[in-house]
Amino acid sequence: MRIFIVDDEPPARAKLRRLLGGLPGVELAGEAGDAIEALAKLPTAAADAVLLDIQMPGISGLELALQLPPGLLCAFCTAYDEHAVRAFDLNAVDYLLKPYTPERLAQTIDRLRERLAGKEQARTRLLGALQSAQPLGGHWLVERRGALHKLALDAVQCVSAAGNYIELHAPPDTFLERRTLNAFLAHPTVAGRFLRVHRSHAVNPAHIQSIASLPTGEALLTLTGGHQVRVSRSQRQQLAP
Known part of the structure; x- marks a missing residue:
C-alpha cells in the first residue's frame, strides 16, 4: 500500500x-x-x-x-x-x-x-462484466470511477498494448482495460474498425492526419489533435506513401 x-x-x-x-x-x-x-x-x-x-x-x-x-x-x-x-x-x-x-x-x-x-x-467484478458484456452497435464498455460507460468506438483514435492491458485513447480521456490487443481487435464489435500498424498499436483510420516516413523504413502517424504513433516497417506498406 x-x-x-x-x-x-x-x-x-x-x-x-x-x-x-x-x-x-x-x-x-x-x-x-x-x-x-x-x-x-x-x-x-x-x-x-x-x-x-x-x-x-x-x-x-x-x-x-x-x-x-x-x-x-x-x-x-x-x-x-x-x-x-x-x-x-x-x-x-x-x-x-x-x-x-x-x-x-x-x-x-x-x-x-x-x-x-x-x-x-x-x-475485479466490474472488469469481469467488461469481459463478458461488451455491447454491439459501435460502442465499447469502459470503466470510469467504478461504473460502466459506453464509449463510441469512432471517438477512439488509437489502442495501445501495455502488457496484458490495453489503453484506449479517446482524447481527452484514456481508458485502461485488462485485455490483450489481439483479443480487442478480434472482438466482433471492433473487427475491421482499427488498422494494426505496430505490434503494440492499432489506429482508427478516420483519425489519421498525416504520415511521415522515417530513415529506418518505419513511419510516424500523426492523429487528430497531434498524437503520434509509430508504424513498423512490416506494416508500413498498408499505408499510402
Missing part, C-alpha cells in the same frame, strides 16, 4: 515517515506541507491512500478531501477531535487523533487495507 502524507508541520511528517517505514507492505508515495502542494503532486504519486492533517494554512484538510482524485482513500491525522463527524461524512476511512501510538497508526493502516481490498474486489 502506498501512502501520501499531507501535514504542514515537518515534525509530524517525520514521525509518520518513521512509523510507516516500520510497517510491512507500506511505501511512502510522497508528502506535502499544504493542500496546494498535495494537489500538484498527487496525480503522479500513484498513492492508494492519503493521511491528511485538518488545520493547515490556506485550504484545510477537509476542503482538500473534497478535491482528491477519484478512488483515492483518505484518513485524517489531526489534533482536533471536533471535526470527526464531518470527516466521516466525507467518507474518511479513519480519524487518527494526535498524539497517537504506533499501534493506533497500524490500526488505521489496517482499516485502509481492508477498504482497499474491498475496492479491488469490486473492481
